[in-house]
Amino acid sequence: MKILMVTSEAVPYAKTGGLADAVSALSIALEKLGHDVRIIMPRYYRIDRSKLEHIPGPMGVHPGYQEIWTGVYTTKLPGSTIPVYFIDHEHSFGRDGIYGVPGETDFNDNPQRFSLLGHAAFQLCRKIQWYPDIMHCHDWAAALPAILLKCTHRQGEFARTASVFTIHNIGYQGVYGKHLYPYTGLGWDQFYSAGFEDWDRMNFLKAALVCADKLTTVSPTYAKEVQRPEFGFRMDGILRYRSADLFGILNGVDTTIWNPETDTYIPQKYSVKTLEKKKKNKAELQKKMGLKIDPDVPVFGIITRLADQKGVSELFGPAYGSAFKMCSDIHMQMVVLGSGEKWCEDELVSLNRSLPNFSAYIGYDEGLSHLIEAGSDFFLMPSRYEPCGLNQMYSLLYGTLPIVRKTGGLADTVENYDEKTGAGTGFVLENLTPQSIYDTVGWATYAWYNKKEHIQKMQERGMKQQFGWEVSAKKYEDVYKSIQT
Numbered sequence: 001m002k003i004l005m006v007t008s009e010a011v012p013y014a015k016t017g018g019l020a021d022a023v024s025a026l027s028i029a030l031e032k033l034g035h036d037v038r039i040i041m042p043r044y045y046r047i048d049r050s051k052l053e054h055i056p057g058p059m060g061v062h063p064g065y066q067e068i069w070t071g072v073y074t075t076k077l078p079g080s081t082i083p084v085y086f087i088d089h090e091h092s093f094g095r096d097g098i099y100g101v102p103g104e105t106d107f108n109d110n111p112q113r114f115s116l117l118g119h120a121a122f123q124l125c126r127k128i129q130w131y132p133d134i135m136h137c138h139d140w141a142a143a144l145p146a147i148l149l150k151c152t153h154r155q156g157e158f159a160r161t162a163s164v165f166t167i168h169n170i171g172y173q174g175v176y177g178k179h180l181y182p183y184t185g186l187g188w189d190q191f192y193s194a195g196f197e198d199w200d201r202m203n204f205l206k207a208a209l210v211c212a213d214k215l216t217t218v219s220p221t222y223a224k225e226v227q228r229p230e231f232g233f234r235m236d237g238i239l240r241y242r243s244a245d246l247f248g249i250l251n252g253v254d255t256t257i258w259n260p261e262t263d264t265y266i267p268q269k270y271s272v273k274t275l276e277k278k279k280k281n282k283a284e285l286q287k288k289m290g291l292k293i294d295p296d297v298p299v300f301g302i303i304t305r306l307a308d309q310k311g312v313s314e315l316f317g318p319a320y321g322s323a324f325k326m327c328s329d330i331h332m333q334m335v336v337l338g339s340g341e342k343w344c345e346d347e348l349v350s351l352n353r354s355l356p357n358f359s360a361y362i363g364y365d366e367g368l369s370h371l372i373e374a375g376s377d378f379f380l381m382p383s384r385y386e387p388c389g390l391n392q393m394y395s396l397l398y399g400t401l402p403i404v405r406k407t408g409g410l411a412d413t414v415e416n417y418d419e420k421t422g423a424g425t426g427f428v429l430e431n432l433t434p435q436s437i438y439d440t441v442g443w444a445t446y447a448w449y450n451k452k453e454h455i456q457k458m459q460e461r462g463m464k465q466q467f468g469w470e471v472s473a474k475k476y477e478d479v480y481k482s483i484q485t
């Protein structure tokens with residue numbers, strides 16, 4: 001099958017979250033199944049043109065009112081022969097940030113920018129004379145091709161092209177003033193019929209949920225949760241209506257990058273058979289983060305976007321967050337890597353100053369994220385909602401016991417500890433409150449000091465889990481096949 005992935009992010013080129021990991025890893029797994037997969041994304045300012053190949057000639061794209069002249073660059077996705085096509089348009093994408101200036105508001109011309117990407121997907125196919133069976137669109141920024149196919153574009157060379165829309169995070173919908181709607185290139189009649197209309201504004205994600213041939217999201221539990229008002233971010237009604245077309249497929253882990261036996265970022269490689277070597281990474285982490293080097297104190301790691309979704313208010317909220325109390329009362333160390341909301345970054349700076357057993361690094365650091373996974377004893381991820389979540393899976397594979405809230409992909413991947421039998425792969429909390437985080441961390445610490453054999457068995461169980469993309473890629477293949485004409 002010919003599959004075009006349309007996306008605003010893909011590793012190693014541009015990433016704000018798990019979407020970027022998922023698109024590239026899924027593409028590689030599908031290629032291994034014998035499919036002709038290609039990726040289209042914007043060329044943001046930071047993607048160095050000199051390392052790409054230029055496809056000669058300008059490419060005219062016609063979203064909305066005007067014709068826009070773009071360039072197309074290409075390269076192969078590392079570890080594969082998958083062509084990645086970058087749409088080059090200085091005015092739209094030649095800036096820092098993918099959706100907005102990091103930590104600030106979204107760019108107000110996002111509807112223009114991502115409408116350009118959507119229309120460019122069709123123009124690119126014409127330019128390279130390659131017409132996909134499936135256009136697989138990821139999240140709101142890449143929603144438009146699925147909408148265009150349903151409304152206007154399923155004709156000529158695209159007559160047999162079907163669309164799949166994957167929800168990586170329903171909290172981000174691309175909602176803008178409707179005066180920007182004409183940039184989509186669609187008529188006002190479609191504003192309602194395609195599902196864009198959202199309380200008199202325009203909503204890209206909502207239209208994709210209405211128009212795409214099939215919908216997927218990134219874990220089975222999240223597929224059920226988004227059909228409920230608490231998790232659906234107002235889209236639960238549409239998703240209940242489309243439930244027969246909605247599939248939950250768990251993201252995999254790219255084990256060429258996330259594998260403690262081969263990880264090039266960590267000072268000491270280890271496996272389930274040499275788990276004691278993990279201690280060296282712990283010492284290195286403690287040293288790097290300026291904490292006391294002590295093998296006998298449990299280290300709790302956190303790597304996260306500092307966004308409300310991740311439970312950061314309950315952890316770090318001024319005065320009521322649990323981190324201060326945990327680090328004050330419990331004999332533990334806490335290491336945090338994250339960036340995001342300003343109030344939270346400020347709070348982390350203040351906790352850094354006041355707690356000797358707390359250390360936060362504010363920023364994005366791939367190497368440190370690997371060291372935290374390898375060097376921590378526990379990994380804390382008390383998300384309010386979590387479509388799939390990657391770090392709890394990395395943690396399992398690195399023998400770092402995850403402490404998670406029972407939601408979405410976290411519920412699908414972590415089995416709660418049973419202190420009677422020693423069963424489980426981590427610690428699960430039901431309700432998201434500062435107190436429940438405190439209690440669960442206390443429980444884990446108690447087990448760490450008093451139930452060493454249970455802890456080790458859980459680590460071993462986690463490290464033996466299989467989270468490869470092969471299984472998930474086959475499930476996507478089934479979805480694609482179900483809409484082949």
Ligand code: ADP
Nearest residue numbers: 017018304305337338363364365369389390391
């Ligand atoms: P989300 O996509 O909601 O942010 P996921 O758990 O699906 O959450 O994916 C987050 C990815 O981003 C993981 O690979 C995680 O390690 C990485 N990540 C998040 N914040 C940082 C950071 N500050 N530095 C390095 N990696 C980070």
